Amino acid sequence: MIEIRDLHTYRGLNYVLQGIDLDIPDGQCTVLLGRNGMGKTTLVQTIMGLLRPRGGTVRIDGTDIAGRPPFAIARRGVALVPQGRRLFPSLTVEENLTLGVSRRSRGSRPAGGAGWTSERVYELFPNLGQRRHHRGNQLSGGEQQMLAIGRALLTGPRLLLMDEPSEGLAPVIVERVGQVIADLREQGLAIFLVEQNYGLAIRSADSVSILANGSVVWRGTPGDLDADPAARESHLGV
Ligand SMILES: Nc1ncnc2c1ncn2[C@@H]1O[C@H](COP(=O)(O)OP(=O)(O)O)[C@@H](O)[C@H]1O
Numbered sequence: 319m320i321e322i323r324d325l326h327t328y329r330g331l332n333y334v335l336q337g338i339d340l341d342i343p344d345g346q347c348t349v350l351l352g353r354n355g356m357g358k359t360t361l362v363q364t365i366m367g368l369l370r371p372r373g374g375t376v377r378i379d380g381t382d383i384a385g386r387p388p389f390a391i392a393r394r395g396v397a398l399v400p401q402g403r404r405l406f407p408s409l410t411v412e413e414n415l416t417l418g419v420s421r422r423s424r425g426s427r428p429a430g431g432a433g434w435t436s437e438r439v440y441e442l443f444p445n446l447g448q449r450r451h452h453r454g455n456q457l458s459g460g461e462q463q464m465l466a467i468g469r470a471l472l473t474g475p476r477l478l479l480m481d482e483p484s485e486g487l488a489p490v491i492v493e494r495v496g497q498v499i500a501d502l503r504e505q506g507l508a509i510f511l512v513e514q515n516y517g518l519a520i521r522s523a524d525s526v527s528i529l530a531n532g533s534v535v536w537r538g539t540p541g542d543l544d545a546d547p548a549a550r551e552s553h554l555g556v
């Protein structure tokens with residue numbers, strides 16, 4: 319679905335992405351691992367159009383969208399669950415879910431993306447349904463993460479970019495996030511999962527890439543990575 323070639327992105331004067339090549343196929347969970355500060359968030363923000371690359375291409379179904387604005391990329395079926403959730407703390411669950419999703423665009427997307435409503439999100443996350451009139455800041459960390467995922471689903475994506483969804487969550491909730499990822503993938507959604515939680519990443523992945531200093535330094539299957547302690551040690555410290 320997405321083909322990234324020789325992608326270069328700066329943050330201010332900071333040369334962060336230094337020639338990324340990466341494929342995100344339809345219907346699979348593609349995992350990106352890497353230590354803090356290696357450029358993972360910069361990569362998802364560049365894919366989503368929140369940062370403009372200095373060079374290279376990001377093709378969605380063959381069309382280069384590098385440098386296009388976020389709404390244009392969302393329209394092609396890409397949604398972001400940002401690092402740190404980025405919810406509106408004083409708005410309710412229901413308001414957080416539906417804000418910014420126009421009635422016209424809601425559920426009207428092609429293949430795989432169609433049909434997401436707040437009711438369907440509440441079926442996936444019953445806790446959120448019970449708390450639909452609670453404010454964002456009254457939710458637990460796990461509920462906030464589910465809300466951030468639900469909000470992204472309401473835009474009707476074919477590809478969900480998830481930036482460290484396990485960050486700051488208790489192990490049992492990380493387990494739940496893993497189930498959600500597996501369910502969504504089962505339903506045909508492509509997932510690009512950025513993680514530092516090695517266990518969640520390995521359990522979820524069809525393929526794994528490791529980012530270090532703005533380049534992909536390792537790629538393979540979860541089995542390959544499990545069998546390569548030297549790569550884990552040098553690139554991840556696990
Ligand atoms: N707003 C910013 N301005 C300049 N440099 C930044 C900014 N945000 C992050 N950086 C730098 O860009 C690099 C990559 O950051 P980031 O993509 O957030 O890494 P990761 O998500 O892998 O932790 C880091 O060295 C970080 O210090």
Ligand SMILES: [Mg+2]
Nearest residue numbers: 358359360401
């Ligand atoms: Mg990050």
